[in-house]
Amino acid sequence: xxxxxxxxxxxxxVGGGTLTVLRRNAAEIKRRAGCEIRxxxxxxxxxxxxxxxxxxxxxxxxxxxxxxxxxxxxxxxEAMGGESPARALILEAIAxxxxxxxxxxxxxxxxxxxxxxxxxxxxxMVAFEAAVGGGIPIIKAIREGLTANRIEWIAGIINxxxxxxxxxxxxEGSSFADALxxxxxxxxxxxxxxxxxxxxxxxxxxxxxxAIAFGIPMQFDHAHIEGITRLTQDDVRxxxxxxxxxxxxxxxxxxxxxxxLRVHPALIPERRLIANVDGSMNAILVKGDAxxxxxxxxxxxxxxxxxxxxxxxxxxxARMMTSDPHSRVPHLAFQPETLSSEPILPxxxxxxxxxxxxxxxxxxxxxxxxxxxxxxxxxxxEAMIQQEPASGDPLVDIxxxxxxxxxxxxxxxxxxxxALPSLTGGVMRIxxxxxxx
Numbered sequence: 001x002x003x004x005x006x007x008x009x010x011x012x013x014v015g016g017g018t019l020t021v022l023r024r025n026a027a028e029i030k031r032r033a034g035c036e037i038r039x040x041x042x043x044x045x046x047x048x049x050x051x052x053x054x055x056x057x058x059x060x061x062x063x064x065x066x067x068x069x070x071x072x073x074x075x076x077x078e079a080m081g082g083e084s085p086a087r088a089l090i091l092e093a094i095a096x097x098x099x100x101x102x103x104x105x106x107x108x109x110x111x112x113x114x115x116x117x118x119x120x121x122x123x124x125m126v127a128f129e130a131a132v133g134g135g136i137p138i139i140k141a142i143r144e145g146l147t148a149n150r151i152e153w154i155a156g157i158i159n160x161x162x163x164x165x166x167x168x169x170x171x172e173g174s175s176f177a178d179a180l181x182x183x184x185x186x187x188x189x190x191x192x193x194x195x196x197x198x199x200x201x202x203x204x205x206x207x208x209x210x211a212i213a214f215g216i217p218m219q220f221d222h223a224h225i226e227g228i229t230r231l232t233q234d235d236v237r238x239x240x241x242x243x244x245x246x247x248x249x250x251x252x253x254x255x256x257x258x259x260x261l262r263v264h265p266a267l268i269p270e271r272r273l274i275a276n277v278d279g280s281m282n283a284i285l286v287k288g289d290a291x292x293x294x295x296x297x298x299x300x301x302x303x304x305x306x307x308x309x310x311x312x313x314x315x316x317x318a319r320m321m322t323s324d325p326h327s328r329v330p331h332l333a334f335q336p337e338t339l340s341s342e343p344i345l346p347x348x349x350x351x352x353x354x355x356x357x358x359x360x361x362x363x364x365x366x367x368x369x370x371x372x373x374x375x376x377x378x379x380x381x382e383a384m385i386q387q388e389p390a391s392g393d394p395l396v397d398i399x400x401x402x403x404x405x406x407x408x409x410x411x412x413x414x415x416x417x418x419a420l421p422s423l424t425g426g427v428m429r430i431x432x433x434x435x436x437x
Contacts, residue, residue, distance in 0.1 A: 001035035004318045006075050007067035008042035009089060011050050014103050014130070015042065015079035017303030018310045029311065033318040043067045068093040075317055077310060078102040087111050094118045099321065101313040103130035103306055109204040112218040116331040123325040127313035132205040133158060133282050135305030136298040137312065142286060143212050143333040149288025151213040153253035155435055158205045160280035160300045161189045161196035162228050162248040167278040169236045170245065176231060188280050198227035199248060199263040206250035210261050214254060214342065215334030219261065222344035226264035235357060235428060238399045239267050242383055245275040249433060258345035267355050267432040274435065285435060348408035353432035355401055358417065359424050362389045362396045366422045370398065373416045377409045395424060401432060
């Protein structure tokens with residue numbers, strides 16, 4: 001079989017890592033793919049800087065459209081990131097009959113439905129394993145390895161930056177600001193970390209996981225997204241006292257009323273394996289009706305972990321290029337004409353448990369007022385901590401864990417609590433997930 005000719009869009013972290021892995025493992029990859037996979041062209045911003053990395057056997061250009069329009073290129077690897085011009089480039093490549101491999105989670109989460117429809121019509125493949133979980137082959141696991149299962153739920157730590165920050169807050173007693181500063185110094189967080197710490201990056205990835213788990217279109221705009229910027233050292237410490245750890249979780253679950261699609265901080269029992277995933281690592285739990293709960297763990301970012309998934313996609317595409325398009329694994333695991341119209345469940349209808357922390361005056365009747373509000377809304381208390389006030393401090397911390405209830409009821413309870421004259425400041429609410437099999 002003749003060599004597969006690849007064009008790279010970008011030679012940064014992902015593109016450069018892909019080139020390195022392809023060259024280093026060329027013989028092994030050829031044995032697996034049945035043919036040589038060769039990068040013959042790359043589009044870069046800085047031609048002079050890229051020349052040393054590229055070598056003499058690869059053509060460089062500063063025009064990415066020259067890559068997607070090159071007649072000899074079989075597969076385009078999009079490693080630029082962002083939505084524009086990546087979307088236009090991918091659609092052009094598809095229109096030209098080229099297969100596409102991308103690590104661009106934002107693009108797939110927001111425009112995947114359009115891109116997959118175009119690829120289906122043109123009879124080409126769009127592979128996106130590296131878009132979620134870096135080097136963890138989670139897309140393949142759900143789409144192929146667990147194809148016998150009805151997926152019930154997925155819960156994952158899918159952003160390494162926030163996991164690193166929360167680990168530092170727990171283990172070192174760091175404030176959020178100090179942990180974020182260290183993450184930036186070590187290269188885990190960008191100069192503008194908002195996509196990570198506000199939960200947007202995790203929501204892009206969760207949108208993709210939800211689509212392939214339940215056979216629904218990409219619905220990023222319906223995801224509930226909360227970040228970790230409001231978390232304090234107090235919350236991390238109280239969670240530990242109660243036997244829990246705080247993680248930023250992406251959760252998607254099939255319910256009778258619709259599909260849950262939510263990213264937010266959550267308390268997890270410290271005995272759960274996923275609660276002990278620390279530093280910048282990622283981990284994803286998948287619950288299938290036949291297999292039970294499976295845990296997928298590994299590096300969620302980095303040049304070569306991500307390149308591992310990109311190259312795996314290249315090998316898959318190389319193997320399937322000559323196959324009947326109708327016999328290939330569908331982009332979203334289910335045949336396109338059978339995608340479900342199940343709605344995304346409104347956040348008010350989600351049912352889970354809650355951690356509540358409030359500052360109250362140290363006087364009689366305060367606790368009775370709070371518990372009465374919860375009882376009126378049918379919310380029962382599982383555990384409670386009432387911290388002794390510091391000397392001379394008229395305020396005391398009250399921390400409660402509730403049993404399962406609906407989000408709309410906990411919202412109503414918080415509104416009524418915050419109206420009490422004995423409470424000062426807002427009520428801190430963190431959801432609690434048991435993640436039991």
